[in-house]
Amino acid sequence: xxxxxxxxxxxxxxxxxxxxxxxxxxxxxxxxxxxxxxxxxxxxxxxxxxxxxxxxxxxxxxxxxxxxxxxxxxxxxxxxxxxxxxxxxxxxxxxxxxxxxxxxxxxxxxxxxxxxxxxxxxxxxxxxxxxxxxxxxxxxxxxxxxxxxxxxxxxxxxxxxxxxxxxxxxxxxxxxxxxxxxxxxxxxxxxxxxxxxxxxxxxxxxxxxxxxxxxxxxxxxxxxxxxxxxxxxxxxxxxxxxxxxxxxxxxxxxxxxxxxxxxxxxxxxxxxxxxxxxxxxxxxxxxxxxxxxxxxxxxxxxxxxxxxxxxxxxxxxxxxxxxxxxxxxxxxxxxxxxxxxxxxxxxxxxxxxxxxxxxxxxxxxxxxxxxxxxxxxxxxxxxxxxx
Amino acid sequence: xxxxxxxxxxxxxxxxxxxxxxxxxxxxxxxxxxxxxxxxxxxxxxxxxxxxxxxxxxxxxxxxxxxxxxxxxxxxxxxxxxxxxxxxxxxxxxxxxxxxxxxxxxxxxxxxxxxxxxxxxxxxxxxxxxxxxxxxxxxxxxxxxxxxxxxxxxxxxxxxxxxxxxxxxxxxxxxxxxxxxxxxxxxxxxxxxxxxxxxxxxxxxxxxxxxxxxxxxxxxxxxxxxxxxxxxxxxxxxxxxxxxxxxxxxxxxxxxxxxxxxxxxxxxxxxxxxxxxxxxxxxxxxxxxxxxxxxxxxxxxxxxxxxxxxxxxxxxxxxxxxxxxxxxxxxxxxxxxxxxxxxxxxxxxxxxxxxxxxxxxxxxxxxxxxxxxxxxxxxxxxxxxxx
Numbered sequence: 001x002x003x004x005x006x007x008x009x010x011x012x013x014x015x016x017x018x019x020x021x022x023x024x025x026x027x028x029x030x031x032x033x034x035x036x037x038x039x040x041x042x043x044x045x046x047x048x049x050x051x052x053x054x055x056x057x058x059x060x061x062x063x064x065x066x067x068x069x070x071x072x073x074x075x076x077x078x079x080x081x082x083x084x085x086x087x088x089x090x091x092x093x094x095x096x097x098x099x100x101x102x103x104x105x106x107x108x109x110x111x112x113x114x115x116x117x118x119x120x121x122x123x124x125x126x127x128x129x130x131x132x133x134x135x136x137x138x139x140x141x142x143x144x145x146x147x148x149x150x151x152x153x154x155x156x157x158x159x160x161x162x163x164x165x166x167x168x169x170x171x172x173x174x175x176x177x178x179x180x181x182x183x184x185x186x187x188x189x190x191x192x193x194x195x196x197x198x199x200x201x202x203x204x205x206x207x208x209x210x211x212x213x214x215x216x217x218x219x220x221x222x223x224x225x226x227x228x229x230x231x232x233x234x235x236x237x238x239x240x241x242x243x244x245x246x247x248x249x250x251x252x253x254x255x256x257x258x259x260x261x262x263x264x265x266x267x268x269x270x271x272x273x274x275x276x277x278x279x280x281x282x283x284x285x286x287x288x289x290x291x292x293x294x295x296x297x298x299x300x301x302x303x304x305x306x307x308x309x310x311x312x313x314x315x316x317x318x319x320x321x322x323x324x325x326x327x328x329x330x331x332x333x334x335x336x337x338x339x340x341x342x343x344x345x346x347x348x349x350x351x352x353x354x355x356x357x358x359x360x361x362x363x364x365x366x367x368x369x370x371x372x373x374x375x376x377x378x379x380x381x382x383x384x385x386x387x
Numbered sequence: 388x389x390x391x392x393x394x395x396x397x398x399x400x401x402x403x404x405x406x407x408x409x410x411x412x413x414x415x416x417x418x419x420x421x422x423x424x425x426x427x428x429x430x431x432x433x434x435x436x437x438x439x440x441x442x443x444x445x446x447x448x449x450x451x452x453x454x455x456x457x458x459x460x461x462x463x464x465x466x467x468x469x470x471x472x473x474x475x476x477x478x479x480x481x482x483x484x485x486x487x488x489x490x491x492x493x494x495x496x497x498x499x500x501x502x503x504x505x506x507x508x509x510x511x512x513x514x515x516x517x518x519x520x521x522x523x524x525x526x527x528x529x530x531x532x533x534x535x536x537x538x539x540x541x542x543x544x545x546x547x548x549x550x551x552x553x554x555x556x557x558x559x560x561x562x563x564x565x566x567x568x569x570x571x572x573x574x575x576x577x578x579x580x581x582x583x584x585x586x587x588x589x590x591x592x593x594x595x596x597x598x599x600x601x602x603x604x605x606x607x608x609x610x611x612x613x614x615x616x617x618x619x620x621x622x623x624x625x626x627x628x629x630x631x632x633x634x635x636x637x638x639x640x641x642x643x644x645x646x647x648x649x650x651x652x653x654x655x656x657x658x659x660x661x662x663x664x665x666x667x668x669x670x671x672x673x674x675x676x677x678x679x680x681x682x683x684x685x686x687x688x689x690x691x692x693x694x695x696x697x698x699x700x701x702x703x704x705x706x707x708x709x710x711x712x713x714x715x716x717x718x719x720x721x722x723x724x725x726x727x728x729x730x731x732x733x734x735x736x737x738x739x740x741x742x743x744x745x746x747x748x749x750x751x752x753x754x755x756x757x758x759x760x761x762x763x764x765x766x767x768x769x770x771x772x773x774x
Contacts, residue, residue: 077725311609337466
């Protein structure tokens with residue numbers, strides 16, 4: 001059901017003591033080939049964690065044989081010592097698999113600033129245990145997905161099928177969810193035969209319309225990594241369009257799972273902007289609403305406050321006339337041509353799934369952003385994170 | 388102590404039934420001259436309320452004799468009817484004072500979408516009552532300041548003195564506080580002799596470093612208005628630099644009062660960015676931290692989470708090396724050169740006043756942004772606003 005759904009991949013998830021709870025915290029994914037083609041998308045935050053600095057460089061080759069991931073520490077802003085930890089982690093994986101360290105991608109998640117000697121020894125011990133536990137089974141894939149959970153309440157996995165090939169994926173992420181990318185670690189595998197250039201195009205096309213349009217709390221992470229690995233084990237040469245569609249389906253499924261598990265959320269909100277002049281305009285307008293704390297707090301209170309939608313979109317430079325806009329809440333048009341329309345009490349915001357429609361009447365483009373409401377529980381979870 | 392501190396001004400605050408509580412809700416400020424010079428700064432939100440559309444046009448003359456303000460309804464996104472309401476309000480004030488409607492500035496605050504016939508009749512009745520109650524006294528100035536309160540818990544007034552002249556001001560604002568401008572109505576008066584061009588330069592210089600650097604919740608309003616009126620009644624021709632300093636002092640005092648009264652806040656946070664390449668860079672970096680919900684929730688929980696500061700500043704394009712930055716919380720350096728420094732438990736975040744220092748080591752520029760933490764009470768107040 002996960003990264004092991006595609007043939008040619010083994011996985012493991014072990015507990016190495018990085019989490020004080022004793023839960024699984026180190027995951028290893030190995031591509032047994034015959035191919036080792038890979039592509040990746042990394043956070044655009046200039047404050048990049050050490051694993052991101054390593055992995056982005058290592059992936060210049062277009063090749064990866066393994067991905068080692070840990071929760072329980074982000075290894076970000078931990079200086080030269082932290083970078084050495086990442087390097088030693090890749091080397092340890094390489095020794096076990098008898099490959100080069102350059103073929104090992106490293107991902108970490110947890111508290112920024114965590115990455116001391118205890119952390120290093122924990123990760124290295126986790127590598128040893130994981131290397132001994134590698135299996136090509138659904139159960140192993142699930143354990144790997146569980147090992148990267150932080151404040152996630154459930155493991156996140158997805159699968160899609162193409163003509164003669166499969167795509168599988170796992171993800172973690174529940175907070176610091178914002179574009180470029182949503183805050184998360186994602187590993188996607190496929191047994192299709194594809195070169196790294198094709199994987200790169202497919203992955204960028206997929207993330208652009210999925211993870212990049214998930215904006216739960218507007219906060220961009222330092223550790224975001226999305227990897228796509230191809231083993232070629234199916235022997236099926238994938239049509240690029242079909243591969244892209246399958247990868248996009250997996251990314252979309254995982255992005256929705258991330259939204260549904262966002263920290264403290266009580267509403268899963270889709271903000272759909274229609275009749276925009278361009279797709280970029282539609283994304284800009286939807287994102288500005290997704291980032292309005294006042295709008296998000298209103299949704300938490302089941303208050304269809306359309307004025308806060310208009311106040312948010314008025315801060316953008318998208319092409320539209322602010323006084324000619326329609327706004328719907330769960331299908332009820334509350335604002336028409338910039339004036340009040342249907343009564344607010346016609347809107348039922350008690351369901352968790354919430355749809356905001358915004359018609360700009362400026363063109364033919366459409367885009368949607370997924371977000372969540374701003375709740376007491378969000379504040380609580382994020383004020384207690386480090387404790 | 389307020390707008391009536393400067394000679395040449397009368398004020399009134401009355402209850403016209405716009406607030407269901409029966410509290411004061413219409414304020415009138417009149418400049419009896421001899422001068423009627425005025426300047427204004429308005430929201431840069433493209434979604435502008437009807438009073439903003441009116442006032443911005445009317446102030447092209449550089450002259451204003453009166454300001455009429457109401458709480459209990461923003462008269463925003465209320466269509467042509469709403470604009471007629473604003474126009475009729477200005478006309479009614481003009482009749483009472485025997486001046487032209489073009490010399491009347493109109494300001495409204497309250498729920499967006501509120502501006503029906505009942506609202507219109509309430510405002511007009513309020514104009515009649517306020518015109519009959521105009522007095523040049525501290526008590527009248529206080530009543531005017533009280534009449535513009537919405538979720539504010541206290542009336543906000545300030546005074547500064549120059550050589551032979553005075554500057555007084557009042558403000559409202561507790562939510563939707565973000566730049567361009569902070570969400571608020573502000574009226575500042577002076578009895579100095581000054582032309583509208585001088586007032587305009589003084590006001591823009593003052594708001595740039597005060598209200599524009601208050602970013603409580605990142606949400607930009609549709610009704611923001613800051614007005615500066617000069618009566619010339621002191622007979623003192625103010626030196627422009629001295630006038631600017633006095634106006635800035637009043638704006639700074641009022642901006643701090645707005646921060647201290649922000650909805651639901653439990654910490655008043657100053658984010659000071661030092662050694663930036665430019666002042667713009669310093670503002671950009673400070674503002675990105677002020678807008679991080681994760682940072683703001685951590686402060687609410689008394690958690691000195693410096694990693695969230697670095698994650699926020701890494702999203703900017705300001706000039707600095709993310710791995711060479713220092714971060715202090717209430718004077719304790721928790722991050723030095725991008726690595727952990729002093730232990731977190733040396734920081735006491737229990738006081739309401741909170742100082743975050745960020746050293747970029749990229750130049751000599753400095754700027755500070757005022758913000759607040761993200762609390763349960765913020766979520767509560769803003770989820771229940773319309774109910």
